[in-house]
Amino acid sequence: xxxxxxxxxxxxxxxxxxxxxxxxxxxxxxxxxxxxxxxxxxxxxxxxxxxxxxxxxxxxxxxxxxxxxxxxxxxxxxxxxxxxxxxxxxxxxxxxxxxxxxxxxxxxxxxxxxxxxxxxxxxxxxxxxxxxxxxxxxxxxxxxxxxxxxxxxxxxxxxxxxxxxxxxxxxxxxxxxxxxxxxxxxxxxxxxxxxxxxxxxxxxxxxxxxxx
Amino acid sequence: xxxxxxxxxxxxxxxxxxxxxxxxxxxxxxxxxxxxxxxxxxxxxxxxxxxxxxxxxxxxxxxxxxxxxxxxxxxxxxxxxxxxxxxxxxxxxxxxxxxxxxxxxxxx
Amino acid sequence: xxxxxxxxxxxxxxxxxxxxxxxxxxxxxxxxxxxxxxxxxxxxxxxxxxxxxxxxxxxxxxxxxxxxxxxxxxxxxxxxxxxxxxxxxxxxxxxxxxxxxxxxxxxxxxxxxxxxxxxxxxxxxxxxxxxxxxxxxxxxxxxxxxxxxxxxxxxxxxxxxxxxxxxxxxxxxxxxxxxxxxxxxxx
Numbered sequence: 001x002x003x004x005x006x007x008x009x010x011x012x013x014x015x016x017x018x019x020x021x022x023x024x025x026x027x028x029x030x031x032x033x034x035x036x037x038x039x040x041x042x043x044x045x046x047x048x049x050x051x052x053x054x055x056x057x058x059x060x061x062x063x064x065x066x067x068x069x070x071x072x073x074x075x076x077x078x079x080x081x082x083x084x085x086x087x088x089x090x091x092x093x094x095x096x097x098x099x100x101x102x103x104x105x106x107x108x109x110x111x112x113x114x115x116x117x118x119x120x121x122x123x124x125x126x127x128x129x130x131x132x133x134x135x136x137x138x139x140x141x142x143x144x145x146x147x148x149x150x151x152x153x154x155x156x157x158x159x160x161x162x163x164x165x166x167x168x169x170x171x172x173x174x175x176x177x178x179x180x181x182x183x184x185x186x187x188x189x190x191x192x193x194x195x196x197x198x199x200x201x202x203x204x205x206x207x208x209x210x211x212x
Numbered sequence: 213x214x215x216x217x218x219x220x221x222x223x224x225x226x227x228x229x230x231x232x233x234x235x236x237x238x239x240x241x242x243x244x245x246x247x248x249x250x251x252x253x254x255x256x257x258x259x260x261x262x263x264x265x266x267x268x269x270x271x272x273x274x275x276x277x278x279x280x281x282x283x284x285x286x287x288x289x290x291x292x293x294x295x296x297x298x299x300x301x302x303x304x305x306x307x308x309x310x311x312x313x314x315x316x317x318x319x320x
Numbered sequence: 321x322x323x324x325x326x327x328x329x330x331x332x333x334x335x336x337x338x339x340x341x342x343x344x345x346x347x348x349x350x351x352x353x354x355x356x357x358x359x360x361x362x363x364x365x366x367x368x369x370x371x372x373x374x375x376x377x378x379x380x381x382x383x384x385x386x387x388x389x390x391x392x393x394x395x396x397x398x399x400x401x402x403x404x405x406x407x408x409x410x411x412x413x414x415x416x417x418x419x420x421x422x423x424x425x426x427x428x429x430x431x432x433x434x435x436x437x438x439x440x441x442x443x444x445x446x447x448x449x450x451x452x453x454x455x456x457x458x459x460x461x462x463x464x465x466x467x468x469x470x471x472x473x474x475x476x477x478x479x480x481x482x483x484x485x486x487x488x489x490x491x492x493x494x495x496x497x498x499x500x501x502x503x504x505x506x507x
Contacts, residue, residue, distance in 0.1 A: 031493075032493065032496055032497050032500065033493045033496070036496060059500070062500045062503065062504050063496075063500060065445075065503060066449070066496075066499055066500055066503055069445060069446060069449045069503075070449070070468050070469070072446075073366070073446075073449065073450075073469060074359060074362045074363060074366065074469060075359075076446055077362035077365065077366065078358045078359055078362050081358060081361070081362070088357070088375065089350065089353055089354060089357070091379065092353055092357070092378070092379055092382045093346065093349075093350060093353070095379060095382075095383050096346070096349070096382075096383065096386045097386075097387075098237065098317060098318075098344075100344075100386060100387050101342070101343060101344030101390065102317065102344070103344075105315065108288045108291050108292065108316075109288075110292055110295060112295070112299065112312075114299075114308075114309055114310060114311050114312055115295050115299075115311075115312055115313075115314075116311055116312070116313040116314075117288075117291045117292065117295055117313075117314050117315075118291075118313070118314075118315045118316070119287060119288070119291065119315070119316040119319070120315060120316065120317050122317065122318075122343070122344040123287070123316050123317055123318050123319050124319075125343045125344060125345075126318060126319060126320070126344065126345065127287075127319045129340060129343070129345060130320070139329075139332055139336055140340065141335075141336050141339040141340065141395075142339040142340075142342070142343060142395075143343050161339065163332075163333070163336055187285070187286055188281075188286055188287035188288060188319055189287065189288060190288055
């Protein structure tokens with residue numbers, strides 16, 4: 001790793017504070033750290049010795065400028081990045097394993113004793129999400145299958161969250177979601193559905209803008 | 213093992229041809245298990261891109277495959293069809309499996 | 321089969337996306353990748369002091385996020401949670417570098433890449449800050465970025481960099497003084 005020796009910068013010829021020593025002079029006995037803490041506390045309670053010191057006021061202004069620039073630094077970094085194509089997205093997605101969220105194996109019947117047929121819990125959750133998403137104004141959230149899903153015939157309760165947008169009547173939406181989910185589960189799986197609990201957990205407007 | 217590789221390749225082709233099957237997922241090692249990686253016989257890649265076929269002389273052949281189902285009346289039915297297709301294929305060769313495992317990983 | 325949601329997932333809230341992704345919805349995770357990938361890359365670049373390893377670090381972070389999303393209790397907090405993951409991954413890289421170098425606090429280590437920020441004439445105060453940051457001795461720069469950009473506490477920085485908390489405070493104080501001096505000199 002290349003190194004470069006940098007001489008200590010001589011004191012700035014401009015402002016009243018001299019930063020060349022361990023602590024800048026002209027701060028009337030205060031330190032930069034004290035002033036920074038004072039800013040953190042929104043200058044409350046007021047400290048006369050700081051407020052009455054011209055050197056401190058200059059240094060405080062400098063610290064505030066630094067803070068302002070710091071707050072927006074990352075956002076400006078993002079704006080300054082060159083435009084990229086989508087390959088960075090696909091290279092990230094390619095590394096993700098499907099098994100991580102596959103969950104339990106849900107059995108499907110077959111007479112043949114050598115057959116081991118299953119649908120993953122992840123696949124069923126995807127089914128439930130699709131069914132609910134198809135209801136106008138609904139975006140599905142979390143899905144839970146409660147019960148011994150790995151045992152054929154055991155009763156299972158489906159527990160889902162759904163977000164409803166644009167002021168659709170809530171009881172109606174919950175009902176529609178329940179019916180859509182039930183239809184899809186009956187069609188594709190052999191789960192013994194004891195209940196489908198739908199929680200409308202949020203009513204929100206679409207996000208303004210895209211990536212915000 | 214050359215014998216099982218060829219059978220594995222045949223079964224992959226067979227499974228992909230079953231109505232309702234849109235994807236045959238890699239059922240191999242965790243390194244190869246990535247979303248969207250579909251068995252691609254055209255590239256000539258084997259082993260990690262085909263249904264696992266384990267031949268154990270004492271216990272018999274075991275087959276396991278993970279599939280994606282779409283545009284089908286019933287995923288459970290597709291699952292059974294895949295199993296039956298595999299069982300019939302083996303039977304036609306005078307073989308039987310001690311286990312045929314078919315897992316539906318996605319329904320779309 | 322089912323229709324697409326009337327609301328595009330691109331516009332869905334973080335909490336909804338996080339909940340769906342935790343259940344295995346790759347499409348929702350992809351929206352999160354697009355939404356926060358650039359910010360994560362910028363964060364990694366700031367912590368690392370250069371962009372050479374940023375893509376790798378972001379990729380690692382997303383793999384971890386995918387695996388551990390179901391452990392996130394409050395989906396609405398996913399942004400901060402993912403930022404913390406990429407920050408930790410970045411610091412892991414810094415630590416790996418340190419094990420192979422002998423850092424002298426008084427000598428600034430040359431940045432990993434020479435960005436246009438280091439051009440002699442800085443065109444703006446924003447660039448002046450970037451330039452001043454790149455000129456800090458590495459331990460000071462690291463502490464400052466972790467505190468002011470990545471939002472770590474003194475104790476967290478101490479733990480991540482394997483330093484006493486008092487040392488972290490001292491490094492931060494020196495960094496703040498140096499930056500203020502540089503920024504004022506620019507003016």
